[in-house]
Amino acid sequence: MTVTHAASGALESFPALLERNARMHGTKPAYREKEFGIWQTWTWVDTAAEIESLALGLINMGIAEGDYIAIIGRNRPYLYWSMVAAQAVGAIPVPLYQDANAEEMAYVLDHCGARFVIAGDQEQVDKVIDIQDSLHQFEHMIYLDPKGMRKYDHTRLHEYSHVQEQGHAARDELTPELHRRTAKLNYDSTCVMLYTSGTTGKPKGVVLSNRNMIETAKNSSEFDHLKAGDEVLAYLPMAWVGDFIFSIGQAYWTGFCVNCPESPETMMTDLREIGPSYYFAPPRIFETQLTQTMIRMEDAGPTKKKIFDHFMAHARKVGPAILDGKSVSAMDRLKYALGEFMVYGPLKNMLGFGRVRVGYTAGEAIGPEIFDFYRSLGINLKQLYGQTEASVFITQQPDGEVRSDTVGVPSPGVEVRIAENGEVFYRSPGTFVEYYKNPESTRDTKDAEGWVATGDAGFFEPSTGHLRIIDRAKDVGQMADGSLFAPKYVENKLKFFPNILEAVVFGAGKDRCTAFINIDLTAVGNWAERNNIAYASYQELAGHPQVLATIQSHVEEVNRSVAQDEMLSGCQIHRFLVLHKELDADDGELTRTRKVRRKIIAEKFADLVGALYDGSPSIYTETEVTYEDGRKGQIRATLEVRDAALASVAPQRVAAE
C-alpha cells in the first residue's frame, strides 16, 4: 500500500488532530448537546481540556497501553471524548451497539478482553453487571449519568466526572506519562475496533488503524468540500463505522461541529433546530419522513394542497436538473424560485434540511421516487457504497452525477475491480488491518495484495463509469441460457411500489423468471376502502381481480425498466401470482430482520412454483400457518397465475467487466 506521509505531516493520530484543532479552530464549536432544553456548546479548546482530564483519569485508574476500552451508550459528546481519550493513553476504543442484549454484549466484551467499560447510563451498567462474572479481564466501569446508581456497589464503578476530576488533580504527576504515550501514536497504531453486526455467525472485530481512518476522512472530506463550520447531527449508533467516520474522522480532520440530540425521541426536533449542512441517513428514515409529509398534506386545506401539488409537480420536472447544473429554461427557473419561496423552502425547513449541502444515504436500495422527491426539492442527496472493512467509502456519487440506481464512482484513493463472477473487490488506504483474533477470516476476505471481497455483485456502467450493485454475490446466479440472474435487483424494483410488500423472484437455472408477490395490506386496504371494494380477509383482497390487475401493471412496469438494462434484461417476469398469505418470520419464510429466505419459500410452495412454470391458469393449494400463540392452522386457496407482458430487449449482451 502506498501512502504519502508528507500530505498529513505529523497528524497521524486523533489526539494529534485534536491538538491542531484546539490551536487552529480553538474558539469554534466542536460539540453541542441539547441538555435541559438548551444547546450546550464545547469549543475545540474545551474539548481538548475535557479529553485531557479524562485521559489523565484513565492513567490514574491504571489503564495500560494496548488495553481495550468498551464504550456503550447513545451519541453523547462525553462518549466521543472517551474514544479519543482512550487513544491518547494508548488504549483501543471499542464502541458497542447500545441495543445489544446482555448475551451479545458478553460475547464482544469477552472477545476483545476489555478491562474497562465506559457506559452511558444505568441501563448499560446493569447489562454489564449482569454478565461481569463471566468476563475474566473486566475490571472497572465508568458511567456517565449517575441517575439511579447511588446505591450501587462502587468498588468497581466510577462516575465519569469523578474520573476526570481525579485525573485533573493528578495532572502534575501524570501529564508526562500521557505525553509519552500520545507521542508514540502513529499511522500504524490501532485507531478503533468495530464489531460487524454479523448476520451470519458471530460478530467479527474489525481492526482499523489511524492510517485507515485519517486517510479516509481526509479523502472523503476533500471529495465533498467539507470544512470547519459545517454541522452534523450524530444520531446513528456509535458502534457503526459510518458514525465514527462522520462524527470523529471527518469532524477532527476538518474541524466541523458534531451535534448530539437530547434523546432518541427528540431527534426530529433537534434536527430541525440544528439544520445540519452535512447529513447522513439510511433510506428508511427518508421514507418515513416522506410518508409523514404526504399524510399531513392529505389533511391540509384544498388551496394549500393545490399549491403543494402544483409546485411539487414542477419540482419533479426541473428540480433534479437544476441541482445537477444542467440547462433549464429561464421560465422554469423562475417558477422554481417561486416554488422555493412558497413550498420547497418551508418544507425543507420543516424537515430540518434547510441547510443541507451534502446528504448521503446508504445501506440498502432507496426507491427512485423517494430519492427524486428529496433531490427535486434541491437537497443534494447522494448515494455511497461502503462497508466497515473499507472504513466506509468504496464508491460515492460526485455532485452533479447523481442517480438512484448507481452508487457512484470509486472514492478517492480506492481501486475497485470486478471479478469473473461479478463480485466487487476493492483496495484502498482505508482497507482494514485484520479481524481481531481471527486470521482465518482475514485471509478469506483480504488477499496478499490487499484486495478485499465485498460479497456483493455489481458492474460498471460502460457509459458513465458508475458502479451498480445488483445483489449479494451468493444470490446472483445464471439462467438456463447463461444470462445473469439477480433476483434482489428485480425484487427491489417491485417493492418500490407501495402496494407490494414483498416479492420473491425465481429463475436460477430456468429459461425465464417468475415471481411471488405479497400485497401490502395497509396500502391496498386503503385503496379498497376509497373505492368501495368490500373484502373480508387478506386472502380475499389478495385474490381480487382489480388488485391482480393493479399488480400486473406494476410487474409490467418493472419489466420495462429491467429491459432497459441489457445485462439484466433476462430477469423480466413472465408469470406471477399473488400469495394468499403474508410471508412471515413465524413460519420461517423470512428472517427476523425481514429478509426473504428464498430456498425455504421455494420448497414450501413447490406446487405454486410448479404452476408458474407449467402454464396452468390457476392452482389450488393448502398451506400450513403458525399463529402468534404457536397454534397451527391450514389455509386453502385457489390462486390465479397471470402472464405479464414483456418489454422488447436490445439483443446485445455485454459481459461483466
Added chain:
Amino acid sequence: MMDASAGYVTEDGRQIGGVLMEMKNITLRFGGVVAIKDISFDIREGEIRAIIGPNGAGKSSMLNIISGFYTPSEGGVWYKGAPRPPMRPYEVARMGVARTFQNIALFEGMTVLDNVMTGRLTHMHSGIASQALWWGKARAEEVANREKVEEIIDFLEIQAIRKTPVGRLPYGLKKRVELARALAAEPSILLLDEPMAGMNVEEKEDMSRFILDVNDEFGTTIALIEHDMGVVMDLSDRVVVMDYGKKIGDGTPDEVRNNQDVIDAYLGVQH
C-alpha cells in the same frame, strides 16, 4: 419496633430518618357518615409509605387530610414535630407537600412545560406587573425556575413532549407529567393518589422506576395510595392498611401480608 427519633434502616440499606408527619387519632365525618375512625400513623423522612385498602376504605379521604384539603373532625396532623393548624391547601403546598390526583388534573390546553412550570408557583415571588412585563426580578426568577423544571423534565425523560399540549398525550404520559409538576414544587413530602391506575404493565414498570428514582435521587418522602398489590409490596417500606375507615394493619410489606385482619379484609369476611 422503632423509636420515634432515630429512624431505621430498610432492607435495601437505606437510612430512614425521624418522623416527618404524624396523624394522631384522626376521625373524619361527613354529616352522619364516618369516613375515617380514629386512625394514627406516622410518615418518616425518606421513606415510601403506602396506604392500601379495599374500595371505600377511606384512603383518598386520608390523603386529602394529609394534603390539607379536608380538616379532620377529631384529632390532628403533626408536621415536623408541631401540630399543624387547619390550613388552606395552598398553605399546605407552601409547607412542602405536593400531590398528584387519581383523575389527572392537568391544564389540558397548556404544554407540558407550562404545566410543570405551574408546579413552581410556590417558589415565585414577583408581582403580576413585573411578570407580565417580563422584566427585572420576574425574568431572573423565571430563568431559575425554568432550569429546575428542565432538570425534572430530564429526570422523567419527557424531553420529547416538552412543547406538546397535554391534551394530546396518552394517559400514561399524562400521569408522568403530573408527577413532574408535583416534583417541580420540590416537596419534602409527595402524595401520589393511585399513580398506576389504568396503566399497562410496561407503564407501571416505568412509573415504579421513577418513583424509586425520585425517592433515591431527591430523598423525597413519598406517601402513596395504590390498588395494585404487587406494586405496593415492591415499592413501599411500610404499609398502612385501612378497611371501613379503620386501620387494620401497619408495618413492613411482609408483616402486612401475613396479618390475618388484612387477609380477611381482602378476601372478604362478614362485618
